[in-house]
Amino acid sequence: MRITGYRTLTTVQDWGRPIGDANGVVADGLVRVPIVVVETDEGITGVGLGPHTEIETLFAALEGEDPRCVTALYDRMLRWTFKAGHAGAVFGTIGALDTALWDIKAQAAGEPLWRLLGGRDRRVPAYASGLDIALTDDELVAAYRTYAGRGLRAAKIKGGLDVDRDRHRLALVRDVLTEAGGGARPGLMLDVNETWTRKQAVRYVSELERTFDLTWVEEPVRRWDVEGHAAVGRGVRASVATGENLTGLEQHRPLIAAGAVDVVQTAGGWGVTHFLRVAALAHAHDLPVSPIGTSPVGLLHAATSVPNHLVSELQDLRPAVGVTLDLHVEDGAYVLGDGPGLGLRLDETAIAASGHLLPHPSAGGTHIRPVDAGRRLHAAEPGTASDSTVSR
Known part of the structure; x- marks a missing residue:
């Protein structure tokens, strides 16, 4: 079997409500979801969710190769980008291609990826994560009642701008789940x-801990601040979780080595091989791992095969437009199916028809850091920074 080509698509995740975090709000809830499809000479295609940045360069490292040599090809892509570096969106493209290769490998074996990777239990514990900073109290309660109806008993809210508001919102979610x-x-x-x-x-966090026993606080300081994460960990009772924006094993290593992280995270867009390696590094330090993402389907399969998976993020209960997943959510867990590969199928007609919903790549939202982040003297309302909120 040989890799012969690729194609890229972009669909949309339609939340049907505002979503956002401390950095900004997407008022209409429409988010771009880039997709990579890898083709082979035997007609098997693999799908990965992630960016397309520099994909021509990266595909040159794969073309004509056997897609089943996944981890060797992952390292080959890293070598082909080592001069300029593989951080950021380029790492996402590597992850999307890597996930597509794992999809092909499992399909060729006629097995779901979770079984190919050595998983025993298809159930992956989940927690609710509503990207909810812009919701009213009634909307917040309604959203988490929906999650609770699927058996979820843990939740992560977005906050960090107003301690009194966060205390109130945590209480609302606590009461729903209780x-x-x-x-x-x-x-x-x-x-x-x-x-x-x-x-x-x-x-x-110390103020919130007067009222709540928080499981973790996530990304409390800049992602690369090793001493900062360690200082926060020493100063609060809650665990410190971070890692979703770290693009490479070498970026996780100093945080873990310094004891600056308690829950090691990795994003769904960074690929299966990256997750497996981070999980092994974390396991060597007796730390749990927790996948992050809107649709971290590849990492859900991989999570079944590592000994230190704690819980995976569950955001929108609906997949992106034109995407079908062979899984469902019940009793507080993702339940993976028996279909070969990732169990991810595309309706390219529906994806093409959703093109008019796609936000422009330059549109604002959660990916633009506000100018006053880290230096506010008083509480702030979500989405108040002029360059971090968008309504289309």
Whole structure:
């Protein structure tokens, strides 16, 4: 079997409501979802969700190769980008191609990826994550009641701008999950998306911990700040979670080596091989791993095969337009199917028809850091920065 070509698509995730975090808000809830399809001479195609940046350069490292040599080809893509570096969106393209290769390998073996990777249990524990910073109280409660209806008993809210507001919103979500769980105490997490300084983080979380027993605080300071994460970890009771924006094993290593992270995260867009390597590094330090993403389907399969998976993020309960996943959510877990490969199928007609919904790549949202992040003197409303909010 040989790799013969690729094609790229872009569909849309339609949340049907505002989504956002401390950095910005997408008022109409429409988010671009780039897709890579890798073709072979035997008619098997693999699908990966992730960017297309520099894909021509990266595909040159794969063309004519046997797609089943996945980890060797992953390292080959890294070598082909080592001069300019593989961070950022380029790492996402490597991850998308890597995931597509794993999809092909499992399809060729006639097995779901989770079984090919050595998983025993198709159930992957999940927590609710509504990207909810812009929701009203009633909308927040309604969203988490929907998650609770699928058996989820842990939730992560977006915050970091106003401690009183976050305290109130955490209480609302806690009450929803407690009621659904028959009085059992739920897991509560707060994700602030790198919006604090070290001192802000300790003061803010310590104030919340007067009321709540937080499971973790996520990305409390800048992603690369090893000493900052360690300082936060020393100053609060909650675990420190980070890693979703670290693009490469070498970026995780200093955080783990310094004891600066308690829950090691990796994003669905960075690929299966990256996750497996990060999981092994974390396991060597007795740390758990937790996949992140809107549709981290590749990492869900991989999570079944590692000994230190803790829980995976569940965002929108609906897949992107034109995407069908062989999985469902029940009793607080993703349940993976028996279809070969990732179990991810594309309706390219529906994807093409959704083109008019695609936001422009330059549109604002959560990916633009506000000018005052990390240096606010008072509480801020979500989406107040002029360059971080978009309504189309």
